[in-house]
Every structure is written in C-alpha cells, then in structure tokens.
Amino acid sequence: MDRLDCEILRLLQKDATQSVADIAEQIGLSTTPCWRRIQSLEKQGIIDKRVVLLxxxxxxxxMTVFVQVKAAKHDSDWLKKFADHATNIEQIVEFYRMSGEYxxxxxxxxxxxxxxxxxxxxLVGGIDLSDVTSSFAMEQIKYTTALPV
Structure with a gap:
C-alpha cells in the first residue's frame, strides 16, 4: 500500500458513498486508476465490506453495556458452545476473547x-458460566469505525 491507497482508505472510511470520480479528484488521480486501486484493495481483503452505520x-x-464473562470450563467443547450461543444473540454487537481476569x-x-x-x-440461559459482570456506559466520548491508516 502506498500513500494514495492510504488516502483512498481514509476517504472511504469517512464516506463509502462517495463516487470513484469524487475520490479520484480528491487524491489527484483520474477515475480509472482510482477504480483499479479500490478493486485491488477489495481483492486483497483490505476493504472487507461497505456498510451503513446507524x-x-x-x-x-x-443503552450500551459492556459485559464481562468468566468461562465455567476451558475445554474446546464449552468454548465452541459459548461462541455459538453468544454470536446468535443479536444485541451483542462485538464479542472478544480476552486475556486477564475475565x-x-x-x-x-x-x-x-x-x-x-x-x-x-x-445470555445466561442454557449455558454454564462462572461469573458475569456488566458495566453500563454513561457517556460515549469517542466512537469511530475508521482505522488509522
């Protein structure tokens, strides 16, 4: 990735609805080479998908809540069962396996x-958990989906 690719990514992360012509103009390229770069970034998997943020x-x-969970077991069957259980709950918008206490x-x-x-x-129904704790977000100070490129 060069400077132009990074700039394309910055622009798309701000507004993916921009036309290729608009992006090309902002970075000083003509439309066709800009489009080729975007296609290449998609083929490489750097651009994963384009979505609408609500x-x-x-x-x-x-209400945003951060829920920390301690596993009841640490075997692969329990881990798979919990991952399947949690990923099927639509209110969970992010899900991470962590290091540390939880x-x-x-x-x-x-x-x-x-x-x-x-x-x-x-969440707790039908699955054996050791501990669950929740923290309620009182204020969102910063939120972005844009990655630093």
Whole structure:
C-alpha cells in the first residue's frame, strides 16, 4: 500500500458513498486508476465490506453495556458452545476473547434496563458460566469505525 491507497482508505472510511470520480479528484488521480486501486484493495481483503452505520438512539437503542464473562470450563467443547450461543444473540454487537481476569468481553446495545434484563436472561440461559459482570456506559466520548491508516 502506498500513500494514495492510504488516502483512498481514509476517504472511504469517512464516506463509502462517495463516487470513484469524487475520490479520484480528491487524491489527484483520474477515475480509472482510482477504480483499479479500490478493486485491488477489495481483492486483497483490505476493504472487507461497505456498510451503513446507524444512529442507535434514533432507532431506540440508547443503552450500551459492556459485559464481562468468566468461562465455567476451558475445554474446546464449552468454548465452541459459548461462541455459538453468544454470536446468535443479536444485541451483542462485538464479542472478544480476552486475556486477564475475565475470559470474554461483549459489547451489548439495548433500548433500556428492561431490554437488558431480557438479554441477560438469554445470555445466561442454557449455558454454564462462572461469573458475569456488566458495566453500563454513561457517556460515549469517542466512537469511530475508521482505522488509522
């Protein structure tokens, strides 16, 4: 990746709806070479996908909760079962296996405390967990999906 590729990525991360002509003009290329670069970045898997980002509050999802989970077991069967269980819960928007005291970190988006309670019962239902703790986000200071390139 060179400087032009990085600039294309920065522009697309800000607004993926920009036309190739607009991107090309901003970086000083003609449309065809710019389009070839974008296609190459997609083929290399650097551009993974293009999505629309929603405003959670505008669609009634104003509560963000970070849930930490300690595994009940550490064998591969339990790990697979928990991963399958958690990935099928739509309120979980991010899911990480962690180092440290807790084994997993989940980012959960729900409407309110009642919706979180429904989510929590679904999370702990049918799976053996050692410990679950939740932290409620009071204010979002920074949020971006743009990676530093």
């Amino acid at each position: 405003n959670p509050e505008k669609i009634g999802l104003s 084994d997993y970190m989940l980012k959960v988006v729900v409407a309110d405390m009642q919706a979180f309670d429904v989510f929590y019962k679904k």
